[in-house]
Amino acid sequence: MALKDRLEDDRQADERVSRAGVAHWRQRLLEEINLDELASLTMAQRRARLEKVSGHLIAREGPVLSAGERAALIRRVVDEALGLGVLEPLLADESITEIMVNGPDHIFVERAGQVQRIDTTFTSVDQLYQTIDRIVALVNRRVDESSPMVDARLPTGERVNVIIPPLSLAGPILTIRRFPRAYTIEELTEGGAMDTATALLLASFVRARMNLVISGGTGTGKTTMLNALSAFVPGHERIVTIEDSAELQLKQEHVIPLESRPANIEGKGQITIRDLVRNALRMRPDRIIVGEVRGGETLDMIQAMNTGHDGSLVTVHANSAEDAVYRLQTLASMSDVKLPYEAIRDQINNAIDVIVHLVRGPDGFRRIGEVAVVSARRTEKFALKTAMEFESEPISPDRVVRGVFRHHRLPGLVADRLLAAGESVPGSFGIESSGGGS
Ligand SMILES: Nc1ncnc2c1ncn2[C@@H]1O[C@H](COP(=O)(O)OP(=O)(O)OP(=O)(O)O)[C@@H](O)[C@H]1O
């Protein structure tokens, strides 16, 4: 049966059984069974036990249903009782940051930065589809041949992506990213992401309204760092945050979170990051924080930074601090406002003050690889001055990365800006003499 037909059949059967009161039977089921006993069973045993008990209950107390409807009702009741089935214990495990389901038989999880395969499987591809249906139904979306890719979010905040055949050749794929914990800068420092002096310096940069770009590869902790640094924006400022999928958790009182929106099934109604950036400029923001720039909105952002909206924070996907400025240039050139490369470079040199580049080591730990200050002026070629870099020792056989966070002198102009804003330069960095050199 085609997937669409299957879903339609399911939907009709579901409607009939819903009228028979899934919630009621789930409640009865939970009253009837011994939860302690249940906890000691495997997932498959649990399901079998629940099916048996709910079958008895419905037969004794329930309405008259056809055999098929009775089976559907039992399935729904048990599904509800089991929530997201085999995924439930994984979601309950705080140490798991990502769950990756590649078809019914292959489940991988990420723990402490390391990906490992686990023994759990779905009993069938249908059971996996049911779980996917339940997840996307929570956000009123559906997965079928006409929309085979869906982004959704669990009520507890986890970000979910689904892609199914024929686009995926490995069966239905489900990727669940735990809602990133909001680490404070102290926690990141304790975890080894940077040293204390660097944390102090970055906090000063933010308070002094410098424009910061956080760069790094996928999953290197850009959003986490952005969130931690955002804490240093003074509480009286009006902050507009712009994201594809709201992850930032700012504590300040005056925060306006905006979230972009994909096109609907007819391809209409899309609101891009760029639309939101433009709108944000009319909202009298003191600061604009963009979760990630990926396209033409980069130019709007850079222009905003150059026209009084300083103190902005963004992240960008890049392989090094140097790569980040070139990425910004490329992304800005994707705007429909066509500027020559030189003019874009001028704007970037003017706008961006600091790049914080994150890396994820072979040990799975995420840390700052480099803090670089943009030192080129106007249309000069891009030039960065390293303020801090992580110097790693050769990796040991235990695959633990050891090294030091090395500090360098800050360019005089940057130090002046910090001092003018009432901030200080941590002693271990120092300030370049006006002649330059480090
Ligand atoms: N310094 C850290 N220590 C421990 N865990 C971290 C650290 N930084 C990030 N993480 C965890 O790593 C995962 C990915 O982090 P995050 O979402 O911030 O990365 P990202 O670079 O923004 O990813 P993406 O490229 O998908 O946007 C999250 O689960 C987050 O909690």
Ligand SMILES: [Mg+2]
């Ligand atoms: Mg991110």
